[in-house]
Amino acid sequence: MRLYDTVNRAYKRSMLQLGKWQFESVINGTIRLDGGAMFGVVPKVLWSKSQNIDVKNRILLATRTLIARNVESERIVLVDTGTGSKWSDEDAERYGVESNPQAIDKVLEAMDASSAAVTDVIATHLHFDHCGGMVEWEGDAGGAVKVRFANARHWVHREHFAHACSPTLRDRASFLPVDFEWMNGDDRVGFVEGERPACDIPGVSFELSHGHTPFQLLPVFELGDGSELFFVGDMAPTGAHILPAWVMAYDLFPLKSVDERVSLIDRCKERDTIVAFPHDVRRGIVRLDVSGKKPKVGEVLCS
Numbered sequence: 001m002r003l004y005d006t007v008n009r010a011y012k013r014s015m016l017q018l019g020k021w022q023f024e025s026v027i028n029g030t031i032r033l034d035g036g037a038m039f040g041v042v043p044k045v046l047w048s049k050s051q052n053i054d055v056k057n058r059i060l061l062a063t064r065t066l067i068a069r070n071v072e073s074e075r076i077v078l079v080d081t082g083t084g085s086k087w088s089d090e091d092a093e094r095y096g097v098e099s100n101p102q103a104i105d106k107v108l109e110a111m112d113a114s115s116a117a118v119t120d121v122i123a124t125h126l127h128f129d130h131c132g133g134m135v136e137w138e139g140d141a142g143g144a145v146k147v148r149f150a151n152a153r154h155w156v157h158r159e160h161f162a163h164a165c166s167p168t169l170r171d172r173a174s175f176l177p178v179d180f181e182w183m184n185g186d187d188r189v190g191f192v193e194g195e196r197p198a199c200d201i202p203g204v205s206f207e208l209s210h211g212h213t214p215f216q217l218l219p220v221f222e223l224g225d226g227s228e229l230f231f232v233g234d235m236a237p238t239g240a241h242i243l244p245a246w247v248m249a250y251d252l253f254p255l256k257s258v259d260e261r262v263s264l265i266d267r268c269k270e271r272d273t274i275v276a277f278p279h280d281v282r283r284g285i286v287r288l289d290v291s292g293k294k295p296k297v298g299e300v301l302c303s
């Protein structure tokens with residue numbers, strides 16, 4: 001049984017309600033990436049203990065969409081959309097991609113909503129495993145694309161978009177122009193700007209992260225009473241990556257990634273911060289346990 005089938009059986013469960021928000025972390029597919037690349041300089045003898053490894057040394061990762069519905073404003077916000085449906089068998093095989101974009105629709109249905117009711121889609125960054133589900137083929141594969149959440153405002157940082165359009169030789173394999181080139185000039189796109197980007201979604205603000213890729217846009221949902229839910233994106237893709245030095249070889253600026261994770265842990269010590277991961281196979285939304293010498297995943301609020 002595939003990972004997302006296991007999780008899909010849980011759709012009927014009640015949503016996680018925190019303050020004025022309802023949350024669900026949906027596994028919209030899975031991907032397999034090289035285990036060494038996912039943990040950088042960390043020896044395999046350490047990271048392999050916690051990972052599902054295949055014969056090609058690839059580890060299993062979920063691709064998750066965070067769905068957040070504000071019960072007051074009725075905004076329905078999606079954070080990241082996964083690999084999407086545009087994969088040929090050959091390309092899917094290379095990355096071990098198994099895509100299940102309908103998982104998002106099933107959760108929206110359970111909320112008595114639909115893809116047309118989604119008001120906001122936040123693209124943390126434009127790597128194919130985070131934004132490929134923003135569009136699908138309109139007709140034949142390889143032809144025109146159509147926007148999947150047609151009525152939603154799509155949020156991305158302007159500087160990150162510029163980077164995605166002119167990536168470095170080192171990271172260009174992570175960007176598939178078909179996923180995002182439609183954004184240029186489309187009035188459904190809200191490019192945010194600067195180091196403190198403004199957000200007009202009530203109860204949401206943005207943090208930026210630059211270690212993994214420049215100008216990654218990470219939403220923070222206010223929950224009331226000083227608590228918050230922070231979608232940490234590829235700043236910390238799984239629970240194993242909250243250790244500051246367990247940085248991916250994919251990261252363009254690894255020392256920045258280390259500093260950003262130290263800041264995340266400090267933030268969890270200072271306030272009541274709940275963390276949502278994009279790639280953990282078993283843990284979508286958690287509290288971090290930062291009481292000991294090493295941070296670890298504490299209570300799992302959404303699997």
Ligand SMILES: [Zn+2]
Pocket residue numbers: 125127130212213234
């Ligand atoms: Zn990424």
